[in-house]
Amino acid sequence: MEAALQIKGLCKVFGHVPIIKNVSFDVYPGEVFGFLGPNGAGKTTTIKMVMGFLAPDKGDIIINGTNIKENYEKAMSNLGGIVENPEMYKDLTGRTNLKMYARLHDGVTDERINEVISLVGMSQRIDEKIKKYSLGMKQRIGLAQAILHKPRVLILDEPTNGLDPAGIKELRDILCHLAHNDGVAVIISSHLLSEMELMCDRVGIISNGTMLGVKPIKDLLEHANGGTVSFRFLTNDIDLSLSILNGKFSKAVTNVTSGYLDLSIPFECVPLINKKLVEGGVSIYGITQNTASLEEAFMNIIQRGGFDA
Amino acid sequence: MRKLFALYINELVKIFKRVSVLVMLIIMVVLVGLYTLLSSFSYSSVISDFLGGAYDDTQAELAALKEERATLEIRIKAAQASSSTDAAATLQELESDLIYTDNEIYILNLCIESGVQRYNEVSFRRDAIDKISQYLFDLISLRRQASNDAEAALQVEQYEKYVETLSDIVKNNDYKSYIEFSKESVNLNTDITDEEREIELEYYDLLYLNDPSGSGKISGLTNALLNIKNERISLLRGINTVDTAKYNMPLSMDDEEYIKNKLAVDLYNVEHGYLALYDRYSADYSKATAVNNAITFGTVFIAILVMILAGTAISKEIATGSIKSLIIAPVKRWKIMTAKVLALLTLTLLSMALLFILSLGLCTLLFGTSVQIPYVYASAGKAKELSYILYELSVLGISSVKVIVYSAFALLLSTITRNSALSVGLSIGTYFGVSNISTILTTTMSGEWTKFIPFEHFNMLGRIFTYSPVYINDYSGMFGIITNTPLMFSVVYLAVLTVTMMITSYDSFNHRDIK
Known part of the structure; x- marks a missing residue:
């Protein structure tokens, strides 16, 4: 399958400081790609180069098969997105803003505009001026603008910023629908790792201007902990559990409290341990994968400076 | 092209949905309306002050003179009675004073008798009274000489006759005789050549021909005929007496050509x-220039408006972040810039059209259509007319050159500095501070390079409409550099300046990163 977005050997220098050093990655249609990295790693700079704010010093950006150097307008017509906070013309209404943007694209009808407005849940307030909108509403209008022309590649920088939990869930549903049903390549950069974990199919990690690697999110979690993931077993019978696990799995226990045990084990071992505990007479109230684990994985990778070090 | 047009429509939406734009246009409309209205009042009061509102208090002046005369007579008697050594000198002085007073009393009596204002009037009778006054003054010394000089005695006789004739002219309001009298004095003038005499005589013929009653727009006609006389004499003598800057210099080929055209x-x-x-x-002058003045007045507001929009065009979009939705759109940056430039030009054009309709409409309403005088010019000695509407449209177009060049400056600052306050402040400041800057530069500097100080080059009206009887709201010629600079130089120079500023703006916007 051909990549929807190809980034090849991207370099950018500000003054004399190299900010982006030979960054390359591909994003495929139908996937949600998480773009991760600590502050100042070069996430936004990379995204701004893709979106045309900054000119790359070296390297190529190919959107839906078209290099932006060769046919800028054709390449950009397949791209939609929001950089940092969505900013619009504050004295104009949401609808006017969308109409103005729609004019710059081919084939965006009034019906399409209305469809997108109801998709992002802004039908009620669309004829008010932008300056009356909350940050969350601006995010929704920003998303509406970004998907108005049905782009093949959608880039969102911190899209959950300012959204309430219900809004975040709606956004997640919209993005997953776009990726998995419409085959859009969605790229998200965020600091909220738990969100990323829920949404992304693959993640790419950038640190200090260098791309550390791209992995499916499941592999990343396992890889980071040497093929193990942290799972939480909810139970009251801590002592009994510990005695059952004593021996082969004693090393796997990472955390013990009165209500649960944290075990660092490979994915495949979860049913086995569960079976052992249940057979040993322990009441298991639930098993969850620890959400902090992506964070740990992320920190590990950043500290080690790569996947393989 | 389609994308460019879409961007252009978006820019227009942004401009015309901005409240400040509408407010500024309304301010312009109101102030231009107010200005025109006030000028329609003030022209009538200026003229009435000049021609009839203020009356001479001739009776009071006469009474005062008679009192003075009585005093003088007493003092003369006293001097005659005295036998001191300097009494003779005093007596002579007092007697001269008495003659002056008598002359003035004679003139005031004439004024009262014929109903002429001694001071607050413009008419041939007032001119005749001035001449009488001059002859009476000359007679004082001539009479003294007449006792031992036959020629002077002859002249006294002649002057006395003149005073009599002129007094009759004033009393009878007889314009025809006045013209004849004037021609007669030209005939008697021996200081001029026959050809010059002919020109002088024709002046009076034309005066009478065009205004047989002598009561009409005497001043405008007189000035025009004086111009004609002056131009003819200048051509005849081959010496420039038309252009004050080249006064009394021999005529060059160009000067001669110009004066011939001017004469036509x-x-x-x-x-x-x-x-x-x-x-x-005159009242007619105020009326005829009212549209012109209204356009000049209104252009200031249009200039401010367009400079604000040009000075914020790029910088405000960057400051508020709204540039993002433009950059993300599939359009090249030069198209964004071009759309902005086109939208600004459209705004300038539309507001200029509004100003034109407004000032022409208001002035026609307040002053009537009769004052719409076409602009007359000439080439190869043949006069041609430019219709009034076309003339005012050209004035409008030439006025907008300044708006456009200054807006290009504001746009340049906005693109390069990305600071709205600086761009708007500096461009508007330069626009209004220009006269001060130019004065300092042109009075303290000299040399060819001063031609490249851009500010004075905007004064083009006076150099384009060279055959206009007056300077039209234009200060060309106030400072030395522009009068001698050909119009074409200014046009090319301003064009090059504007294109350079535009190229720099485009280059900066196309290639600089937006962080």
Whole structure:
């Protein structure tokens, strides 16, 4: 399958400081790609180069098969997105803003505009001026603008910023629908790792201007902990559990409290341990994968400076 | 092209949905309306002050003079009675004073008798009274000489006759005789050549021909005919007496060509009665220039408006972040810039059209259509007319050159500095501070390079409409550099300047990163 977005050997220098050093990655249609990295790693700079704010010093950006150097307008017509906070013309209404943007694209009808407005849940307030909108509403209008022309590649920088939990869930549903049903390549950069974990199919990690690697999110979690993931077993019978696990799995226990045990084990071992505990007479109230684990994985990778070090 | 057009429509939406734009246009409309209205009042009061509102208090002046005369007589008697050594000198002085007073009493009596204002009047009778006054003054010394000089005695006789004739002219309001009298004095003048005499005589013929009653727009006609006379004499003598900057210099080929054309224009204007612009103190002058003034007045507001929009065009979008939705759109940056430039030009054009309709409409309403005088120019000695509407449209177009160049400057600052306050402040400041800057530069500097100080080059009206009887809201010629600079130089220079500023703006916007 051909990549929807190809980034090849991207370099950018500000003054004399190299900010982006030979960054390359591909994003495929139908996937949600998480773009991760600590502050100042070069996430936004990379995204701004893709979106045309900054000119790359070296390297190529190919959107839906078209290099932006060769046919800028054709390449950009397949791209939609929001950089940092969505900013619009504050004295104009949401609808006017969308109409103005729609004019710059081919084939965006009034019906399409209305469809997108109801998709992002802004039908009620669309004829008010932008300056009356909350940050969350601006995010929704920003998303509406970004998907108005049905782009093949959608880039969102911190899209959950300012959204309430219900809004975040709606956004997640919209993005997953776009990726998995419409085959859009969605790229998200965020600091909220738990969100990323829920949404992304693959993640790419950038640190200090260098791309550390791209992995499916499941592999990343396992890889980071040497093929193990942290799972939480909810139970009251801590002592009994510990005695059952004593021996082969004693090393796997990472955390013990009165209500649960944290075990660092490979994915495949979860049913086995569960079976052992249940057979040993322990009441298991639930098993969850620890959400902090992506964070740990992320920190590990950043500290080690790569996947393989 | 389609994308460019879409961007252009978006820019227009942004401009015309901005409240400040509408407010500024309304301010312009209101102030231009107010200005026109006020000028329609003030022209009538200026003129009435000049021609009838203020009356001379002739009776009071006469009474005061009679009192003075009585005092003088007493003092003369006292001096005659005295036998001191310097009494003779005092007596002579007092006797002269008595004659002056008598002369003035004679004139005031004449004024009262014929109903002429001694001071607050413009008419041939007032001119005749001035002449009487002059002859009476000359007679004082001539009479003294007459006792031992036959020639002087002859002249006394002649002057006395003149005073009598002129007094009759004033009493009878007899314009024809006045013209004849004037021609007679030209005939008697021995200081001029026959050809010059002919020109002088024709002046009076034309005066009588065009205004047989002598009561009409005497001043404008007189000025126009004086121009014609002056131009003819200048051509005859081959010496420039028309252009004050080259006064009394031999005529060059160009000067001669110009004066010939100017003569054709003046003759044409007299023939067609286009005289309002020849007398800047007349009511007709105020009326005829009202549209012009309103355009100049309103252009200031348009300039401020367009400079604000140009000065914020790029910088405000960057400051508020709204540039993002433009950059993300599939359009090249030069198209974004071009759309902005086109939208600004459209705004300038539309507001100029509004101003034109407004000022023409208001002035026609307040002053009537009769004052719409076409602009007359000439080439190869043949006069041609430019219709009034086309003339005012050209004035409008030339006025907008300054708006456009200054807006290009504001746009350049906005693109390069990305600071709205600086761009708007500096461009508007330069626009209004220009006269000060130019004065300092042109008075303290000299040399060819001063031609490249851009500010004075905007004064083009006076150099384009060279055959206009007056300078039109234009200060060309106030400072030395522009009068001698050809119009074409200014046009090319301003064009090069504007294109350079535009190229720099485009280059900066196309290639600089937006962080």
